[in-house]
Amino acid sequence: xxxxxxxxxxxxxxxxxxxxxxxxxxxxxxxxxxxxxxxxxxxxxxxxxxxxxxxxxxxxxxxxxxxxxxxxxxxxxxxxxxxxxxxxxxxxxxxxxxxxxxxxxxxxxxxxxxxxxxxxxxxxxxxxxxxxxxxxxxxxxxxxxxxxxxxxxxxxxxxxxxxxxxxxxxxxxxxxxxxxxxxxxxxxxxxxxxxxxxxxxxxxxxxxxxxxxxxxxxxxxxxxxxxxxxxxxxxxxxxxxxxxxxxxxxxxxxxxxxxxxxxxxxxxxxxxxxxxxxxxxxxxxxxxxxxxxxxxxxxxxxxxxxxxxxxxxxxxxxxxxxxxxxxxxxxxxxxxxxxxxx
Amino acid sequence: xxxxxxxxxxxxxxxxxxxxxxxxxxxxxxxxxxxxxxxxxxxxxxxxxxxxxxxxxxxxxxxxxxxxxxxxxxxxxxxxxxxxxxxxxxxxxxxxxxxxxxxxxxxxxxxxxxxxxxxxxxxxxxxxxxxxxxxxxxxxxxxxxxxxxxxxxxxxxxxxxxxxxxxxxxxxxxxxxxxxxxxxxxxxxxxxxxxxxxxxxxxxxxxxxxxxxxxxxxxxxxxxxxxxxxxxxxxxxxxxxxxxxxxxxxxxxxxxxxxxxxxxxxxxxxxxxxxxxxxxxxxxxxxxxxxxxxxxxxxxxxxxxxxxxxxxxxxxxxxxxxxxxxxxxxxxxxxxxxxxxx
DNA sequence: CTGTTAGCGCATTCAA
DNA sequence: TTGAATGCGCTAACAG
Numbered sequence: 001x002x003x004x005x006x007x008x009x010x011x012x013x014x015x016x017x018x019x020x021x022x023x024x025x026x027x028x029x030x031x032x033x034x035x036x037x038x039x040x041x042x043x044x045x046x047x048x049x050x051x052x053x054x055x056x057x058x059x060x061x062x063x064x065x066x067x068x069x070x071x072x073x074x075x076x077x078x079x080x081x082x083x084x085x086x087x088x089x090x091x092x093x094x095x096x097x098x099x100x101x102x103x104x105x106x107x108x109x110x111x112x113x114x115x116x117x118x119x120x121x122x123x124x125x126x127x128x129x130x131x132x133x134x135x136x137x138x139x140x141x142x143x144x145x146x147x148x149x150x151x152x153x154x155x156x157x158x159x160x161x162x163x164x165x166x167x168x169x170x171x172x173x174x175x176x177x178x179x180x181x182x183x184x185x186x187x188x189x190x191x192x193x194x195x196x197x198x199x200x201x202x203x204x205x206x207x208x209x210x211x212x213x214x215x216x217x218x219x220x221x222x223x224x225x226x227x228x229x230x231x232x233x234x235x236x237x238x239x240x241x242x243x244x245x246x247x248x249x250x251x252x253x254x255x256x257x258x259x260x261x262x263x264x265x266x267x268x269x270x271x272x273x274x275x276x277x278x279x280x281x282x283x284x285x286x287x288x289x290x291x292x293x294x295x296x297x298x299x300x301x302x303x304x305x306x307x308x309x310x311x312x313x314x315x316x317x318x319x320x321x322x323x324x325x326x327x328x329x330x331x332x333x334x335x336x337x338x339x340x341x342x
Numbered sequence: 343x344x345x346x347x348x349x350x351x352x353x354x355x356x357x358x359x360x361x362x363x364x365x366x367x368x369x370x371x372x373x374x375x376x377x378x379x380x381x382x383x384x385x386x387x388x389x390x391x392x393x394x395x396x397x398x399x400x401x402x403x404x405x406x407x408x409x410x411x412x413x414x415x416x417x418x419x420x421x422x423x424x425x426x427x428x429x430x431x432x433x434x435x436x437x438x439x440x441x442x443x444x445x446x447x448x449x450x451x452x453x454x455x456x457x458x459x460x461x462x463x464x465x466x467x468x469x470x471x472x473x474x475x476x477x478x479x480x481x482x483x484x485x486x487x488x489x490x491x492x493x494x495x496x497x498x499x500x501x502x503x504x505x506x507x508x509x510x511x512x513x514x515x516x517x518x519x520x521x522x523x524x525x526x527x528x529x530x531x532x533x534x535x536x537x538x539x540x541x542x543x544x545x546x547x548x549x550x551x552x553x554x555x556x557x558x559x560x561x562x563x564x565x566x567x568x569x570x571x572x573x574x575x576x577x578x579x580x581x582x583x584x585x586x587x588x589x590x591x592x593x594x595x596x597x598x599x600x601x602x603x604x605x606x607x608x609x610x611x612x613x614x615x616x617x618x619x620x621x622x623x624x625x626x627x628x629x630x631x632x633x634x635x636x637x638x639x640x641x642x643x644x645x646x647x648x649x650x651x652x653x654x655x656x657x658x659x660x661x662x663x664x665x666x667x668x669x670x671x672x673x674x675x676x677x678x679x680x681x682x683x684x
Numbered sequence: 685c686t687g688t689t690a691g692c693g694c695a696t697t698c699a700a
Numbered sequence: 701t702t703g704a705a706t707g708c709g710c711t712a713a714c715a716g
C-alpha cells in the first residue's frame with residue numbers, strides 16, 4: 001500500500017481514504033491512486049483492515065446439520081444471504097460445528113473473526129440467545145423465539161400461510177384435512193416452525209370448520225410412509241394432505257401409490273413452506289406454499305448489518321407469508337362417486 | 343495480553359509463546375501464565391494473530407449449490423472436514439458464492455482471509471485449478487481432474503466400487519444390469535464422478551460379461567421416473583438397477599411401484615456412492631455402496647494443512663472405495679418363475 | 685529457558 | 701483537501 005502511495009505521489013493515508021471512502025478525495029488524486037493500484041495489482045488486505053478497524057466484514061450463518069440435510073429451501077436462503085452480504089460488501093460464511101454451547105459461541109466472539117451471526121433453526125427457548133446477548137455478539141434470527149423477547153428476526157408468517165392454504169382447500173370442497181408436521185421430537189423441542197405451523201393449521205381449520213387431523217413425521221421417506229398409514233387406514237380418511245416436510249414427501253407419495261390412490265383425483269396433497277425446487281420435481285408436481293427464503297435472507301442480512309453498525313437502532317422485524325402456487329396435486333373433492341379404496 | 347504478562351510477571355512474548363507452543367516454557371511460569379489468562383478471562387485475538395503470523399488458520403470449502411441441494415453425503419463430508427479442521431486447530435467455513443471466476447478466486451486470495459481451499463464438485467478440466475495454481479493459493483480437491491495433472495486430491499475409488507457392486511449382483515444371478523447416472527449435462531461437463539462411474543460401470547460389466555444398459559437422470563424424482571421408463575419398457579428389462587443419484591431415487595422407486603414391480607422380488611435396486619442416511623430411510627432400505635465421506639474429508643483436511651505448512655511436501659493422494667452394505671433391496675434373480683409385468 | 689524489539693498492513697486521530 | 705504519526709494485538713527473529 002505504501003508502494004501505491006509513492007507511485008501516486010500521495011501519502012499512505014490518502015490511499016487508505018480512497019479505499020474506505022470515509023473522506024472526500026479530489027477527483028484527480030483519486031484517479032491517480034486508483035490507476036496506481038491497478039498497475040501494481042494492489043489488493044487491500046482484509047486481515048489488516050480488520051485488525052485496525054475492528055470489523056472483519058464477515059457474517060456467519062450458523063447451521064445445525066443434524067437431522068435432514070440442508071434442503072432446497074435452506075439452500076435458497078443461503079444463496080440469498082450470500083448475495084445480500086456481497087451487495088453490502090461483506091462475506092457470508094457457513095459455520096457448522098457444534099456452535100451451540102457457550103464455549104463455542106464465546107470462542108467465536110473472542111476470536112473476533114466474525115462481526116455477526118444469523119441463527120437458523122431457532123427454537124422457542126433457544127439457549128443460544130441469552131448467550132449471544134451476554135457476549136454482546138450481534139445476531140439476527142431466521143425464525144423467532146418465544147414472543148415475549150424483543151429481538152431481531154425475520155420469519156415466515158405461518159398464520160397467513162396456513163389460512164391461505166386451508167381456504168384454498170376448503171374452496172375446493174375438502175372437509176377432512178390432515179397435516180403432516182415435522183417429527184414429534186422436533187416439535188416437542190420447541191422448534192419454531194413445527195410449533196407455529198401446528199398452531200396455525202389447527203386454528204385455521206377450526207375457523208373454517210373443517211375436520212383437522214395431524215401427524216408427525218421425521219424427515220425421511222420411511223417415516224413419511226409410516227406416518228400416513230393411520231390416516232389412510234381411518235374409517236374416514238382425509239381428502240387432502242398438507243405436508244410441511246420435504247424429506248418425508250417421497251415416502252408419502254409412495255404410500256399413496258401403493259394404495260393406488262391417485263393424486264389429485266382421490267386425494268389432494270399440498271406442500272407447505274417448501275421450495276418450488278422440490279414441489280415442481282415431484283410426481284405429480286405439487287401445489288405448494290413456497291417459503292420466501294430469498295427475501296427473508298436478504299432482510300436478515302440487512303437487519304444484521306444494521307445492528308452491527310448501529311447497535312441502538314430500532315429493530316425491524318419482518319414476517320412474510322409463503323406464496324401459494326397451484327400445481328397438479330390439488331383438485332376439488334368430488335363427493336365419492338368412484339372413490340376406490342384398496 | 344500485556345495485562346496477562348504483567349499479572350504473571352513475565353514478558354509479553356512469553357505469553358505469546360505459551361499460546362503458540364512454539365517454544366518450550368517451564369512448567370511453573372507456564373502455569374502462572376495460564377492462570378493469569380484465566381483470571382483475566384483472556385482470549386487471544388485471531389485477527390491480530392493472523393496479521394502477524396500471516397496465517398489465518400481458516401480453511402474454506404467451496405460449494406457449488408447449483409443443482410441438487412447438498413445431499414447427505416456432502417453434509418457428511420462437511421461434518422468430517424469440520425471435525426478434522428478442529429482437531430488441527432483450524433476453522434472450516436463453507437463458501438457458496440460464485441467462487442469460480444478468476445476475479446472471485448483472486449479476490450479470495452488477496453483478501454487473505456483463508457489459508458487454503460478444498461474444492462468440491464471438481465470437473466475433469468476444472469478451470470479453477472490453473473487459477474489457483476497461478477495464484478499460489480493452497481488447495482486440495484475432493485475428486486480429481488484429468489489424470490495427467492499431479493495435484494493433491496482425495497477421491498472415491500470408482501473402479502473398485504463398481505467392481506464390487508457388479509460382482510455382488512452377478513453373484514446373485516443378475517445378467518442384465520442398468521446404471522442410472524447423473525444427468526447427461528453433468529456428465530458431459532466432465533464432472534468427475536459421473537464420468538468415472540460410467541467408465542467403471544461399463545468396464546466391470548464388460549469384464550463380468552453382463553449386459554449393461556445405462557441412462558442419465560438429473561437429480562429429481564421426476565427425472566428419475568422418466569429416466570427409467572425406457573428401461574422398464576424394453577422387451578428385456580434389466581433385473582437390477584444401480585443408481586448413483588440420490589435425488590432421483592424416490593422417483594425411480596415410485597415408477598417401480600406404479601408398475602407393481604416389487605423390490606427385490608421383481609427387480610433389485612442398489613444405490614452407489616450415496617450416504618447410508620438416505621439408503622436406510624428409503625422404502626425398502628436400499629443395499630448401497632456408501633461413500634466414505636467422513637474419511638475422505640479427514641484426509642482432505644490433513645492434506646491441505648500439510649501443503650500449507652510445507653508447500654514442497656510430497657503430496658499424498660488417496661482413493662477410497664465405497665463400502666457395500668447389503669440391505670433389503672437386493673436379492674438373487676430367479677429365472678422368471680412368476681415375473682409379473684404390467 | 686526468557687526478555688526485547690521490530691514489524692504485519694491498514695485505520696484514524698491530529699495537524700496542516 | 702491532504703500528510704504524519706500512532707496503534708490495533710500479536711508473532712518471530714534476535715539477544716541473552
